Amino acid sequence: MAAYWRLKGAETFEIRQKSDLERNIDMLALPGGESTVQGKLMKDLGLFEPLKKRIEDGIAVFATCAGLILLAERIEGDDTVWFGSLPVTVKRNAYGRQLGSFKTTGMFDGKPGVPMTFIRAPAITSVSPDVEILSSFNGIPTAVRRRNITALAWHPELAV
Numbered sequence: 001m002a003a004y005w006r007l008k009g010a011e012t013f014e015i016r017q018k019s020d021l022e023r024n025i026d027m028l029a030l031p032g033g034e035s036t037v038q039g040k041l042m043k044d045l046g047l048f049e050p051l052k053k054r055i056e057d058g059i060a061v062f063a064t065c066a067g068l069i070l071l072a073e074r075i076e077g078d079d080t081v082w083f084g085s086l087p088v089t090v091k092r093n094a095y096g097r098q099l100g101s102f103k104t105t106g107m108f109d110g111k112p113g114v115p116m117t118f119i120r121a122p123a124i125t126s127v128s129p130d131v132e133i134l135s136s137f138n139g140i141p142t143a144v145r146r147r148n149i150t151a152l153a154w155h156p157e158l159a160v
């Protein structure tokens, strides 16, 4: 995971191989990218099952875009389920050509004016009742929270 995930006061490192999982991990960030590539790489590198277990055991997860897709219980028009830990349905690349990538500002978790960058973003097309919606765009949820998982369809880190 790239350096932009650095949080003030938090030590961060990238998980690139199995031995990285031996380090102390309090929180997991699942970044944007291409979800199919990320999922396949995690499987090939033997990272997928251990990470899935940590997510299921309740580690705090912060996900953006492709990370949200990896967590979703369902992907529209696709039988693939990656972690499947978040009871939402997503539609990949949902904003079409013209709105493929765009910036806006909106309300996030009750805070107005939060900059949001969408890059070939997924739409969250349905959520189970226990999923809290933290932000929406044109009436479509774009960020959600449930238990240990917070997942955004947009990139907060590109606005800083």
Ligand code: GLN
Residues within 6 Å of the ligand: 031, 032, 033, 034, 035, 036, 064, 065, 066, 067, 069, 092, 093, 119, 120, 121, 122
């Ligand atoms: N379009 C990508 C996917 O389907 C997600 C894009 C992103 O992470 N910014 O996996």
